Amino acid sequence: MQVPEELQYTKTHEWMRQDAGEAVVGITAHAQEELRDVVFVELPKVGKTVKQGEPAAVIESVKAAFDIYAPVSGTVSRVNEAVAKTPQLVNQDCYGAGWLFAVNPSAPAEVSSLLSAEAYAKQIQAETH
Amino acid sequence: MSDLLIFERSVPGRRGYWLPPSDVPAVSVGEVLPEDQLRAAQPPLPEVAEFDAVRHYTRLSQANFSVDTHFYPLGSCTMKYNPKLNERVAALPGFAWLHPLQPAAQAQGILQLLYELEQCLCAITGMAAFTLQPAAGAQGELTGLKMIAAYHRRKRRARSTILIPDSAHGTNPASAALSGFTVVQLASGPDGLIDLQELRRKLTKDVAALMLTNPNTLGLFERDIKTIAALLHEQGALVYMDGANMNALLGIARPGDMGVDLLQLNLHKTFSTPHGGGGPGAGPVGVTKALEDFLPVPRVRKVGARFRWETRGRATVGRVHGWYGNVGVLVRAYAYIRTLGREGLARTSRAAIINANYLKAKLQGTFPVPFDDHCMHEFVASLKSLRAHGVSAGDVAKRLLDYGCYAPTVYFPLIVEEALMIEPTETESKETLDAFAQALLAIAHEAQHNPELVRRAPQRMVVDRVDEVKAAREPNLRFSTGDAPKVPGTFGAGRTVAS
Amino acid sequence: MDYAPNTDAQLQEMLRTIGAGSFEELISPVPAELHARELDVPPGLAEAQVVALGEALAGRNRALTEMVSFLGAGCYAHLIPTVVDALSARGEWLTPYTPYQAEASQGTLQAIYEFQTMVCELFQMDVANASLYDGASSVAEAALLALRATGRSRILLSEAVHPHAREVLATYLIGSPATMQEIPTVNGVTDLESLGKALRDDVACVVLQQPNVFGCLEPMGQAGELTHRVGGLFIASVYPVSLGLLQPPGAYGADIAVAEGRCLGSPPAYGGPGLGLFTATTALLRKVPGRLAGCTVDQAGRRAFTLTLQTREQHIRRERATSNICTNEGWLALRATIFLSLLGPRGMQELAQRNVEKARYARERLRELAWIAPAFDQPFFNEFTLRFDPAHPVETVNRRLAAAGFAGGFPLAGWYPTMPQGSLWCVTELISKPSIDRLIDVLKKI
DSSP states (O other): OOTTTTTTEESSSSSEEEEEEEEEEEEOHHHHHHOOSSEEEEOOOOOOOOOOTTTEEEEEEEEEEEEEEEEOEEEEEEHHHHHHTTTHHHOOTTTTTTTEEEEEEEOOOGGGGOOOOOHHHHEEEHHHH | BBBGGGGGGGOTTTTTTOOOEEEOOOOOOOHSSSSGGSSSSSOOOOOOOOOHHHHHHHHHHTBBBBBTTTTTTTTTOOOHHHOHHHHHHTTSSHTTTTTTTSSSSGGGHHHHHHHHHHHHHHHHTTSEEEEEESSSSHHHHHHHHHHHHHHHHHHTOOOOEEEEEEETTHHHHHHHHHTTTTTEEEEEEETSSSSHHHHHOOOOEEEHHHHHHHOTHHHHHHHHTHHHHHHHHTTOOEEEEGGGGGTTTTTTOOOHHTTTTEEEETTTTTOOOTTTTTTTOOEEEEEEEGGGGGOSOOEEEEETTEEEEEEEOOTTOOOOOSSSSOOOHHHHHHHHHHHHHHHHOOOOOHHHHHHHHHHHHHHHTTSOOOSSSSSSSSSEEEEEGGGGGGGGHHHHHHHHHTTTBBBOSSSSSSTTEEEEEEEEOTSOHHHHHHHHHHHHHHHHHHHOOOHHHTOOOOOSSEEEEEEOOHHHSSSSSOOOSSSOOOOOSSSSSOOOOOO | OOOOOOOOHHHHHHHHHHHHHHHHTTTTTTTTTBOOOOOOOOOOHHHHHHHHHHHHHHHHHHHHHHSSOOOOOOOOOOOHHHHHOOOOTTTTSSSOOSSGGGGBHHHHHHHHHHHEEEHHHHHHHHHSOOOOOHHHHHHHHHHHHHHHHHHHOEEEETSSOHHHHHHHHHHHHTOOEEEEEEEEEEEEEOHHHHHHHHTTTEEEEEEEEESSSTTTTOOHHHHHHHHHTOOOEEEEEEOOOGGGBBOOOGGTTTEEEEETTTTTTTTOOGGOOOOOEEEEEEGGGGGGOOOOEEEEEEEEEEEEEEEGGGGGGGGHHHHGSSSOOOOOHHHHHHHHHHHHHHHHHHHHHHHHHHHHHHHHHHHHHHSSTTEEESSSSSSSSSSHHHHHHHSSSSHHHHHHHTTTTTEEEEOTTTTTOOTTTTTEOOOOOTSSSHHHHHHHHHHTOO
């Protein structure tokens, strides 16, 4: 299962990439496989305040709706309109074109509570046993 | 012959119905109504002849499963036979052609029926009073929750939480949240029932009520119900019972005696009114004396030998229906209760429980039922063992369609893996139950030796497995004349609904 | 009499298969002290007795088939083609379950899709759902949607919106911080000036009824514009039969349009079951409550139908559902679909036309009486408000009419205390000219 080294992860299967002062967020390959076909993504409004560990977006499959939690607190700076139009991007390219939203982080210290690629890979291994 | 839409059968100039000629002076609409209040063009409805419509809607009906044609062992839905006698009574002009604003003097018959229905429901459930207004079980729940909120407000208590077992039907938390409450989930115990420790842990001073189903969605009777009710009452909280599973309790136990404060019944389940492909239903709510003041108004009152509507209620939550509720459905339920009478109602639950246990006995060797006791009127089997062959409960449900049986409820309750919830009801014969058991066992065999067959099911319906992902990603919720004609399916040419 | 086919002998055999000695063993988890005594319900009856009982009770009602009724006020009696009854009585329409298993429910699902389409066409709106419980709860659900969609908390409703719809909304709002404010009428229609004054940027929606409760036609376009200027949603509660002629809500900028649709193919039935019609613009699609049937394909590429966008609904979102609705009014929606396909564009226009003509004839003749005058000088469809002079109390007039086989106009005093002599009259195509003429004769003798 793909777990890119350069990203950081949450226990709730989100990834985060630090990109010029912005935190870009998406869901992991493990998550999109569990979800199966994504049919709709409800993205937060730009400018919305989000808190670490609280729901910031919703991803829907045919049969279920899943909360996507903010890995860090801050203000939403950008959202991925492409995913709103073509939800299957989340399944096809979850680490790239299927990114969800970006946040201007307000508490840089929070990053230390995120999981490394290695730690996350261990977690999903444990889960699937 | 192909499965066209009625719009695709439209031919300009065709008509299906004519009004008699007018017997009053003609009026030029443009002269009596302002231009800007008038439609620019006729509504673009289809133009078909009467016979076009008759053939279209008759053939379309044949693409449906229905209780009249197929077995529906749907857990918690109580898909029993819908007696035609009830239809006959409801269609009497004295009921069907009555206006809700006619004075009581012109409506004594329906008022008497509604009054007697309320009395019967009280007798059956042990509750003190009922409102017949809610149009469905879910609306009944909402009404009950509004009453719970009003009850606590009157006692000047701030209670904002509702406890709900994790086995509950989705309408329970949805109704609770919509009524402004926070939902706190109760983890079920290892025996599938409410765990008293867990309940005590979560029963804080903030709890307004517990919402439970009894028997629960696993078909198990909450044997500690009196203790549970006592705990809630001690904390000044209420017990709401989702009465969806009432078919297990007729003449066996009464919720009012269990300490239940409010419950809703689903007349389209226990009381045989037809589902109609999604409604109408009715969800009357029964309460104890302590909560009677909060019931929606108006209510039927008997004064001497006459009946009338009482529109005032000191502490009523108000009105939940435009008029008096789904009266046509209430008439059907009344006819059913009068047909069955006290012995028939008791026999109904007995037969429902025996039918369910019989099926369970025939299946549990192959599909374990996680909670071992005898069940009440329904049970939940786990199809987890089929995962090894790559077959899910959902696949089995689809394959059952090929065997001529509507699929039982799948993936619910959430606490059983690969759940199949089965409720045969009392109106199914032993022969039908035997055939169903045989079908399920045959499918289990197929899953082992030919799993692809099960995964590709259904194969014998008018359509193969439907692409729900496409439907959700590209919502197409209405026909537009610009739509290109789709590949027509065929009703009849070698593909019929399996019998 | 009961409907459980298995004989006692069979039930005994089944107990043996179960491995239980008796039925009581099966219900052993039920505590002994809860075991019910005999139910206090009358003994059962055979079919013929139930029919006799039903006829006796129905006979104590005065059906509209036995009298000439001028009652409307939110519940309208219209023609019902024979074919609607004949087709909808089929077991395959009456007895299926909710169409969750698409492959076994293509009939119901296609019918819902056709229904949704026809309602959109009649209303000129983008999206229609598979129906809600009734017109009143549809108004309530529309207001709730506006609260969710705008994040605001004030709801403005004209006082000429049916009181029962407003009462249902009030019940739905118990426990919510949202507030309802009533906008007054002037000369029978909503006062746009008052509306303008009440509109601020905390208004989630404005609700008007067309025609309104007094039967008068409202300035919907202007009200809509005012509402949109502050960013609120404009909600119209309409009368489906009138849409054969009257401007549909989509044409005057309604964001949500709802109605009581029972009048399309089903009898009044003392007010229930109803058929809540609910339509909206595309922008609001994902917030629409209730079921939606969508068109898709099956694995072989055949056109197929399925319930879709279900993640809004209770069985998935649970506590985050857009509403808790589980049932719609499927059977009445089917009847409405058949009704609309039989009438078609010309039939609906003619039906509306007939109502306009009958109502005008009746109103003209009623004005012959010196003690009767129209209450408002406004355009109307098939319903109008009259004012009787104080020497002829409305209830007294109605009692005299009842004795002569008429149900007179609905006395408005109970709903609108400032109109003690107000009387609401509805004339549909079911009422013949001779009946209207006879009505006038009876009134002249009072």
